[in-house]
Amino acid sequence: MKKIIETKKLSKHYGNVVAINNINLDVSFGELFGLLGPNGSGKTTIIKILTGQVKPTTGTGKILGMNILENPIEIRKNVGIIPEQETPPSFLTAEEYLYFVAKIRKIDNVDKKIDFWFDFLNFKDRKKFLCKDLSRGTRQKLMVAQAFLHEPKLAFIDEPLINLDPIIQRKVKDYFIKYVKEGNTIFFSSHVLEIAQEICTRVSIIEKGNLIYDGKINDMKKNKINLEKLFLKRVQQ
């Protein structure tokens, strides 16, 4: 299958600390790929490198055919990103923030799209609130909305469901599944294994910066492999 994400020997060192080490990772079009790992294992670093926010120490990669070292802005134009920390600007309202992102992304006629997200994620009553006054969950809803506002072909999602209530979690999970079925791709990073097992088509496990497992969820189901047991076994090894 055609690759949407390709990396070759990606490494990132922060001084003496090795955040990721020789990562070779491919993701095909139409996959809902889950990168799983314990806290501090390098998941966020990989997303930041793949989206051109951080330069790798060594190695290279391609996103949508674009080199991550040469085209970071083009890559970020074409993908959606939900960052790990939900930090919309404090003194813009929720609604203003989405218009602000739309202007940065040069999206016209966004009124309907923005209204859709306020309705869909059920936070219409908060759209006139300043971001600093929003709860963490509502800020996370805002970050979900901004990532999909321009309907990208590929979305990078870093721990997106942690602060959401079960009703919204269900809605967002269903949205991700539908989005991938429509031919798009999601790169999903999490340490919540139940969610990964439920929605992902393929998962990789990263520990201390090294990829230690890669497999398809369907194969795991066929072979009656429980993701949680596999994760604990591999990581504890």
Next chain:
Amino acid sequence: MMHLLKAMMKEEWRMHSTMFGNLMFSLFPLLIFIFTFLGNFLYHLLSNIISFKNSLLTVLLFFFFFGLSVGSFGLLGREVMNRRFGQASLVAYSSRALPISEKKIFTVFFIKDVIYYFLFWILPFSLGISLYSFVNSIHLFLLFKIITSVSISFLLGLTLSFLLSTIYVHHEKLAMYSFFFLVITIIFLNNFFNIDLLIYFLPFTIFNNFNFLNITTMIIFIIISTIISISFLKVDYHQDIKIQNKNYFKEKNIIDNVIKNIFVKKDFIDMKRSRVSYGKLIFAFIFPLIFIWIILKIFITFFPFLNFIFLFSIFFGMMSSTIYNFLTEFELFSNYSFLPIKVSTIILSKIKSYFIINLISPLILLLIIIKLEQISSFIISLLLLISFSIYGLTTTIFLTGLHPNILLYNTKVFLLYIIYNLPVMLLFLFISAFFPNYLCLCILMIPFSIIFIRISLKKWDNKQEIGF
């Protein structure tokens, strides 16, 4: 109590060593010691032209303003740290999670500030001046008077900062009005009654009337102010959630006609909605301006051949470039880094905001020139102000990008900043004194700055964005 004090001392050390680097920060007290020691020799050499009164006043004012800044950082620390390092939490704000009262925590916090800054600033200063007095056999009583006055000056600044912040938290308007009333009173007394208020600066009067009663009264005043601040302390004061009906990015409004750039627009929305920021901008502008005015007034007495208004314009220009530091405090680039934006886009928008805010500088200069009855100097002064403002901004951007508030504390960067700026300032001070007709050459700094800014934008786009 002691374990809390220890934890806070460690935290303060780690915070500074994170900002400045471990070694650099460890060398700070040594540098203060050496500078004080050598500074005294310099003073000795220039003692014919520099009066003891003015030198002492400068030192006392410096420690007073330093105390003020330490106090304000203490209270705004979490906000500053969050802006610089992302999510940060200080021990002082842990009262919600720990079974310790806020008042107890802040009492320890105050004690920590006193001990920490005495060890790192006042003690090296005192040792430097003591070593000099040993070499030059200065009377021990004079030495004792100086060290006591300096300590009182620092403590007074620190206490007043806490007191003002406490008033601010309870009665924001009262604090702002009090501040403006104080500034206007000072200007009024100074201008209309020609009263040199500086000689009434309390630590200075303590030095001049050095006796047990005066010192005790001052210490009691400091203790009472501190007790009031701690008694009325509010850490997380409640703010009502306001609904903002206006959408500045959707509806067409007056701002759109003037400001097209969305990031510039956001800067002004930030300032409008965080009323604190307007206050801070005023503090960031007015305070240093008053400070520069006082220092230059003293400085000009040492070098009477310099033209005060030209000197003031140069320093005012350099100082106004610090508005850029204020503008970059609002957010971290990491808040945008997941969007298709270059670092240079944000820097350019900050430059635009900078010029809009700085439109006030020529007006202030004009008022000062009218007051000093030197209208004929206006054009040259304006050119100096604009040129130095742009040049100062350029060097700041080149050296620090979007992080002047962090990188300027890095000793190496700060030294480079001095190297880039000081010779140019000295050159124009020289020209102003001996060849004033050539002062208009300062406009050459503008095209140079434009080229320099272009280089800086490329530099920061290519550089890995630093995650502080």
